[in-house]
Amino acid sequence: MIDNATPIETLFERAKDYSKSTIELFKLNAIDKSADVVSSLLARLAVIMTVVLSVVIINIGISIWVGKLLGEVFYGFLIIGGFYAFIALLLHIFRHQWIKHPISNSIVKKMMKEKMP
Template sequence: MTEDTTPIATLFERAEDYSKTSLKLLRLNAIDKSADVASSLVSRLAVIMTVVFSVLITSIGVALWLGKLLGDAFYGFFIVGGFYAFIAILLHLFREKWLKYPVSNSIIKQMLKEKIV
């Protein structure tokens, strides 16, 4: 069987195959990283929601307990509400340092993590 193709044509075919394969690999890596980040965020969201519900129930219990100690239930709810307002102010003041940078760094670390097969 004789080859009718020139070395240049063969080189172009191999370059085309290489570029197609590289593009597929890049797309698969992007899908893998996206799925990894999304699954990480979903799992963290599940943990955060569980913590939020437990804090909510505990807060209601503490508010009722403080209200019982102080004589009226609404006093306890005012105290607990004031505590959460204070926490919200702190989070607002330090949101860059406590929230933005750690979340950004976590996502970047997750995106740049090498898969060991």
């Protein structure tokens, strides 16, 4: 069999195959990075939800205990509620420094992490 393709046709065919392979590799890398970020965030979310549920139950117990010490149960809930209002104010004031920047940096690090061959 004789190959009748000219060198230019062969070059164009190889360039076409290379560009298809490069695009496919880019898609697969994007999918890998996205899956890594999403799975990491979901794992952290599961841990955070468990901690939040535990903290809520513990705070109900502390509120009842403080209320009994003060003579009325609702006093304990008011004190614990005031404490969390103060924490919420601090989080609002420092939200960029304590929350936004660390989360953004974590996502960027995950996206920029190179896979070992």
